[in-house]
Amino acid sequence: MYTQLSEPQLVQTHSISDSAAKYDVFWRSAKWCWDGSAVLATREDNSLQVWNDPSALASSSITIPQPAPVLDAVWYPGARTSDAPSYCFVASIRDTPIRLLDGTNGRLRASYKIIDHVERFVAPHSMAFNCTADKLYCGHRDAIEMFDIQYPGEGERIKTSSSKKSKSGMRGIVSSLAFCPDYSGIYAAGSFTSALWLFAEGQGAQPVCRLKGIASAITQVRPMLRRISAHATQVKFNPAYPQLLYAACRQRNSIYAWDTRNPSAPYATYERKSSTNQKLWIDVDASGTWLVTGGTDGSVSFFNLTSELEVNEPEHSFHAHDDAVGSVALHPIEMKLLTVSGSRHFEETAQVNEGSDSDFKDDVQRHVQRVRPVAFDATMKIWDI
Structure with a gap:
């Protein structure tokens, strides 16, 4: 699949809103379900x-409002519109329990609670199902919470660091999780403190190893940046070569690649335009040949993963949007690509004149400038590739 790339052809475009009242709204991410019959x-x-019918983006969607920002949403493995029991997903909503929602109508099926030391609900920043789809792993501050899907309620806490002051283990928010697709039980966890670790199911907090070398990889390209850390926003295993792992980082143009059999340093980097705090998703095709990612310049880039170069430029790139491409997703079966765009840009509104207090003899006009976020291009597109 995707052995040869052709010039992408735009199939569908859908804008998030035609109303000026929605100037600051855009999609953060978009994902195909297991067989590509739906989009979340x-x-x-x-x-x-x-969207229960991605062939009609403009008319086939349901919107599910939430009480707080959505931190993450993940399809249940094997979810498809033709199988009602599996057609569901989990969503992490700030300060609320994790929700298992029906894909057809958004109905709540179950909830899973993470509670901190002062009995407040904690929403995870990252979630991943294991390969057998019976456990849900959720990353939050200094810990990973594991839930048995069959038993809603509280889960089992795996502490990645013994305390906030501890220098050992993986400290900080566990911002990304991914399971190795070879059913070995190995999973990768990344944090906002530059740490990338491998863990194994059944071994609790005892890590398999630490993936090193992000700092040294940065200094190879930019020797002056010796003390700058990289905050991992996504980790992803290669589906065809499960020993290979990729990590995308905040404020980094590089995507790092490791062979987990040699975790001492990345063996390659892939360069994109991504010097932003916004999470820009990456994807890898089923054959393990192509890595695709969006950029802050509106481009979508394809990297050839069979390249033996240490620093890689895109083999193919095209302009897809007029704003940052926050999410890319390759169709699991067909030669299609799903992209969404949008980011926060701050523009000053027209000046507003306000009269002065009556105590003043002369009228004084104050010019009040209000700054509001604007998304230049909030669209979802499907491409034939």
Whole structure:
């Protein structure tokens, strides 16, 4: 699959809103379900959106409002519209329990609670199902919470660091999780403190190893940046070569690649335009040949993973949007690509004149400038590739 790339052809375009009142709303991410029969998207306006027929983006969606920002949303493995029991997904909503929602109508099926030391609900920043789809792993501060899907309620806490002051283990928010697709039980966890670790199911907090070398990889390209850390926003295993792992980082143009059999340093980097705090998703095709990612310049880039170069430029790139491409997703079966765009840009509104207090003899006009976020291009597109 995807052995040769052709010039992408735009199939569908859908704007998040035609109303000026929605100037600051855009999609954060969009994901195909297991067989590509549905799309799940997270939005900036505290809502989720599901398309049960991706061939009609403009008319086939349901919107599921949430009480707080959506931190993450993940399809249940094997979810498809033709199988009602499996057609569901989990969503992480700030300060609320994790929700298992029906893909057809957004109905709540179950909830899973993470509670901190002062009895407040904690929403995970990352979630991943294991390969057998019976456990859900959720990353939050200094810990990973594991839930048995069959038993809603509280889960089992795996502490990645013994204390906030501890220098050992993986400290900080566990911002990304991914399971190795070879059913070995190995999973990768990344944090906002530059740490990338491998863990194994059944071994609790005892890590398999630490993936090193992000700092040294940065200094190879930019020797002056010796003390700058990289905050991992996504980790992803190669589906065809499960020993290979990729990590995308905040404020980094490089995507790092490791062979987990040699975790001492990345063996390659892939360069994109991504010097932003916004999470820009990456994807790898089923054959393990192509890595695709969006950029802050509106481009979508394809990297050849069979390259033996240490520093890689895109083999193919095209302009897809007029704003940052926050999410890319390759169709699991067909030669299609799903992209969404949008980011926060701050523009000053027209000046507003306000009269002065009556105590003043002369009228004094104060010019008040209000700054509001604007998304230049909040669209979802499907491409034939």
